[in-house]
Ligand code: RFL
């Protein structure tokens with residue numbers, strides 16, 4: 001492991017002191033990608049993660065990579081396995097119980113997305129960290145941020161029972177929706193915008209071939225369903241469930257029955273059932289926190305914004321945030337220019353709000369809302385009719401799905 005810039009033990013307080021350029025909180029995709037981008041430019045970074053490495057790798061989350069994420073892994077020279085094992089997808093379907101509307105992304109925009117799980121990206125980034133001198137401290141407890149409005153912020157935490165302190169020029173809050181970084185903004189500085197949806201997604205992962213070559217997003221009268229995949233032999237499916245549901249109350253067979261009904265006649269017969277290897281319920285939320293900077297503290301990824309997963313945007317927004325933020329840090333450390341730091345928040349937020357809009361609109365179109373009534377349903381049918389018949393509407397969906405330019 002590389003030596004940190006400075007590391008000394010304070011004999012009186014049993015405290016370990018360290019120093020780095022950028023202290024990154026959280027070793028999810030945002031923190032890992034940012035750490036690698038900084039190391040590649042010769043900037044020191046240390047990542048503090050409160051979970052263990054195994055726990056981080058056990059989380060099953062995103063499956064669809066936009067070009068921004070694919071390009072970032074390529075820029076880092078970490079795209080070998082993704083190129084070998086990932087599945088490029090040229091299109092997907094919107095279904096409504098009867099018809100299947102094909103959104104041919106390749107034909108409409110010339111671009112595709114990549115099916116490659118967040119778990120795999122995380123593993124690739126984690127494995128490359130130590131050889132590239134990126135220090136990740138896992139199982140860091142009680143992570144707390146201090147003096148973030150000064151030029152000399154620091155982070156304290158406990159590791160193996162010892163108090164530790166990490167001084168840095170900047171702190172990057174990449175600690176997800178529940179992490180401490182956003183809480184370090186004074187109430188007078190930050191503003192949160194939020195919408196909570198009255199349902200969640202029950203996800204199931206199984207080692208069975210997918211029911212279709214491309215993803216299917218289905219709006220059925222019993223609720224939304226999504227057929228996705230991780231590979232040609234591993235499927236990922238989701239169904240919309242009320243927030244009151246518990247995963248223990250959903251035996252695998254009941255989920256397969258529900259999927260067979262909701263995904264519609266075209267794929268019902270092709271569903272291969274098998275035992276679940278993971279099952280979980282995730283609530284759906286739209287959330288944006290503004291601004292993304294306070295003094296020396298910068299937020300990126302789910303720490304700053306959350307989208308409902310319908311548009312497959314969360315991980316990809318984390319990628320675009322850190323693409324902007326790494327450039328700003330590199331400009332600062334290499335050229336002593338602060339302009340990138342000053343514009344990071346407004347530049348990133350412009351893209352974030354567009355992705356929020358797309359994720360909200362696809363969620364609204366494809367789910368059953370308890371209070372939508374007959375009028376709400378007719379609006380969904382009319383919009384699906386319009387999309388089915390309009391190349392312009394399909395192009396708009398496709399260009400948002402493949403990801404708006406940086
Ligand atoms: P993460 O992945 O939540 O990582 C944050 C890290 O911070 C750590 N942490 C702390 N560390 C130190 N001290 C503390 N006090 C800490 N508190 C938290 C956490 O342990 C964690 O390791 O945020 P990041 O890096 O911003 O990445 C965001 C993505 O994970 C997220 O947006 C996506 O998974 C969302 N998402 C999807 N995104 C896509 O782009 N495409 C998809 O297809 C897609 N599908 C999904 C999704 C999210 C889902 N769920 C479960 C919410 C499907 C689902 C079901």
Ligand code: PHB
Nearest residue numbers: 062063228236309310312
């Ligand atoms: C997934 O495969 O987990 C997945 C795919 C597309 C989405 C959300 C999740 O929109």
